Amino acid sequence: MSILITGVAGFIGCNLAKRFTDEGHQVLGVDNLSRGTLNNLAYLQNNPNFTFVKADCAERVGFLEAIENFHKQSPIIEVWHLAANSDIPAGVTDAQVDLKDTFMTTFNVLEVMKQLAIPVLAFASSSAVYGDHGEQSISEDSGPLLPLSNYGAMKLASEAAISAAAESFLARAFVYRFPNVIGVPATHGVLLDFVNKLKTSPDELKVLGDGTQQKTYLHVDDLIDGMLQVRHGATEKLAVYNLGADDTGMSVRHIAEAVVAAASPNAQIVYGIENRGWVGDVPKFQYRLDKLKKLGWTPKLDSRQAIVRAIAEIIQQEITRA
Amino acid sequence: MSILITGVAGFIGCNLAKRFTDEGHQVLGVDNLSRGTLNNLAYLQNNPNFTFVKADCAERVGFLEAIENFHKQSPIIEVWHLAANSDIPAGVTDAQVDLKDTFMTTFNVLEVMKQLAIPVLAFASSSAVYGDHGEQSISEDSGPLLPLSNYGAMKLASEAAISAAAESFLARAFVYRFPNVIGVPATHGVLLDFVNKLKTSPDELKVLGDGTQQKTYLHVDDLIDGMLQVRHGATEKLAVYNLGADDTGMSVRHIAEAVVAAASPNAQIVYGIENRGWVGDVPKFQYRLDKLKKLGWTPKLDSRQAIVRAIAEIIQQEITRA
Known part of the structure; x- marks a missing residue:
């Protein structure tokens, strides 16, 4: 059995792939290499636990074809969907950028998961879904959700599609609202x-x-620690968590x-x-991090x-x- | 100057077109006639204030071409975007339905508004964006927003795109979260x-x-009264309002x-x-309707x-x- 990471050649994707393979998991990594680079995956090149395929999750058919054979041999039981536009100003100039790279990637990941009966999704969302809440510190239940950028909008749109999928066919879903992640x-x-x-x-x-x-800023090593803590400790069917520094x-x-x-x-x-x-x-x-703290997690670095x-x-x- | 109504041949669209033309406004109505019917527009057939063009807002180029000439002669200053899938179970079965008819219609309406510099958008959102809040009565700031259906998800996705557009290029936006509307x-x-x-x-x-x-249920005549009250009374640049019976x-x-x-x-x-x-x-x-009540509006019918x-x-x- 294996784990699929989309956007694996990006900043957080390659760090996550290292972590999972180090822990002995089989990892299939997908990236369209538009912003991520194979250079980021050099560390994993000869790792028998790691397989890379180039594909664009925004193109459903090509994405499905790229992972189908692997899935037959080593069934994917979990998708970590990190593929997204990471250039926020580019998405403000042209809304098509986040439509395609941030939202349609999520939509198609869900469609393919439904088709292949993959039960668990973990999703890299963002603090950008909240919009501007001024001085108020933000919990997972805070509203309204009025994003200021198309990036934030398409992350929220993705969360919404995942929420409906969790009601309909997913067994579990984890939505991580990332802060600024550095490393x-x-x-x-x-x-x-x-x-x-x-x-x-x-x-x-x-x-x-x-x-x-x-x-607030979170180091990528702490981010991954936090995501895995939620993955193993949260009990909700649809688990939405702020991740950030306290x-x-x-x-x-x-x-x-x-x-x-x-x-x-x-x-x-x-x-x-x-x-x-x-x-x-x-x-x-x-952020307010009460939910995370209840799972016993705080970042090592402020x-x-x-x-x-x-x-x-x-x-x-x-x-x-x- | 004129008002564009998308989904004009649907239940709420044709009622809204009647109201606007009765008030003396020039109305351009667009519908793809997939669920709406020309029969619903019979009342407006010979009204000089009303023009109908068949077009699918989910197809950006065709939609733009369908309204461009009218816009040159009678500039559209406001869009009331009602076009959407209305068959919620159909969208649960096939997520493509709400992707195309509920979300991509909104996305393209925004793209076309940006291109033609149309400043004001009014949008028919839904209580479905909230998901299940149990016994709690729901205000506009309630969270989390975890829709249960793809319909609700794509309405929330639409709201998110509108929120980013209000930050970027729209002069005003009105988001109406409809209850069950009848009539x-x-x-x-x-x-x-x-x-x-x-x-x-x-x-x-x-x-x-x-x-x-x-x-709760709201009669369509009350719904339109409420929307117009908010349109003229609200002062926010991005005005989000629950509409419902009290x-x-x-x-x-x-x-x-x-x-x-x-x-x-x-x-x-x-x-x-x-x-x-x-x-x-x-x-x-x-719903909680405090915001609406502050504008002095309550529905005539419970x-x-x-x-x-x-x-x-x-x-x-x-x-x-x-």
């Missing part, structure tokens, strides 16, 4: 953006927005200062004037520690790449 | 179902479920008895054993009165049709 291999996000900006112009770091946006978060200003300190200590930081970086960015954001560690990892990654 | 021309729903079952077998009425499902609702048992009394007084009523009629049906349901009136209208309709 390596970094493919996008504020840390990589700042590190690369400083590589190009070591004397100045231009920051989108006024630097007051404050969010603190008030870090401002973009503090992150900029930390990256400058680690990468280019003499650089000057120049801020914009808006309190959000782009359309669809949520200026302030804090937002500050996660950022310090991830900055070091990303600087190392970019040196290696160069 | 004529009835195209589906429990009343028409019961009336037609009694026409076929006047001695017995078989009811799906045990009859304990209890919901009572505890009517059970299916009471509805069955009322239909039998009006249509076939000697019929025996036979109940099923489940407390829901089909996958995705919510057994009990009650659930019981609406049902009595609608039964009479539907019996008349079915006699006329026969």
Whole structure:
């Protein structure tokens, strides 16, 4: 029996594949390699527990054909669906991006699971489903759900389709609402953006927005620990969980200062004037984690520690790449 | 300047078109005539304020072409998007139905509005976005939103896309979460179902479920009053409103008895054993209407009165049709 990971060549997918294969699971990884890279899977290349197939989950027939043979030999009993657009501003400019890569991937994963009678789905959702709740800290039951970006909208649309599928044919479903997740291999996000900006112009770091946006950050290793804890500890048929750090978060200003300190200590930081970086960015954001804590889980690193560690990892990654 | 109504040949669409044209507005009505019928628009046939074009909003290019010329001559300043699948069980069986007719219609309406710079959208959402909240009465901020049917899921997905569009390019958006709406021309729903079952077998009425499902009902005339009140009274950029009757609702048992009394007084009523009629049906349901009341609106008919009136209208309709 085996586990299917979609978006396996992306940041979180490749880390999850490592974890599952290290634990002895058979893993089938699927990715369309539009944003993820085979380089991210180098570690798994000769691992007998890991199989990779290139396919686009947004194309139902091709996706089904890509996994059918494997499924016959080693039945897939669980899907971890991580494939999605990860470029939020791109999806604001063109709604088709998140429609296809974030929503239709989920819709087709559900269709294929129904067809192949695969019982369990774990889904990478996002804090972006909540929209802007101001100073209020957000629990899984918080409403209204009014996402600001098409990315958040198509994550919420995906959750909705999964909810109906859990009522209709899935045996279990796990919906993880991710915070900002950091670590390596970094493919996008504020840390990589700042590190690369400083590589190009070591004397100045231009920051989108006024630097007051404050969010919590979770290291990818903690994220995976948290997901597995929920997978094994939650009892709900449809388990919806916030995953995040248990603190008030870090401002973009503090992150900029930390990256400058680690990468280019003499650089000057120049801020914009808006309190959000782009359309669809949520200026302030804090989770309530009571549900997670009831399962006995807290992250090993708080937002500050996660950022310090991830900055070091990303600087190392970019040196290696160069 | 004009108003576009999608799904204009359906139950609520044709009633809304009557109202707008009666008020002197220019109305462009679009429908793919898959469930709606031209018969529902007979009243508007020679009305100079009304134009009908057959088009499927789920096909973006064809939809755009169908409205572009009209828009050049009489700019559309507002879209009332009612086109959707209305057969909830059909969408549970085949998720493609609500994907195409309920979600992709909304997605394409938004794309076309962006392209033509149409500023205002009013959307027919549904209580089905909430899922099952048990005995709790539901306000617009209630969470979690875990729909039980693909219909509810694709209405929630539509709301999510509208929310992101309101952040990005719409000037105003109105999201109306409909309850059970009744009246004529009835195209589906429990009343028409019961009336037609009694026409076929006047001695017995078989009811799906045990009859304990209890919901509120709103007459279509009240629904339209309520929507227009919100349209003119609400001040939010993205206005989300529950629309419903201000009572505890009517059970299916009471509805069955009322239909039998009006249509076939000697019929025996036979109940099923489940407390829901089909996958995705919510057994009990009650709205909080505080937001609506703040705008000074309450329906003229409560659930019981609406049902009595609608039964009479539907019996008349079915006699006329026969």
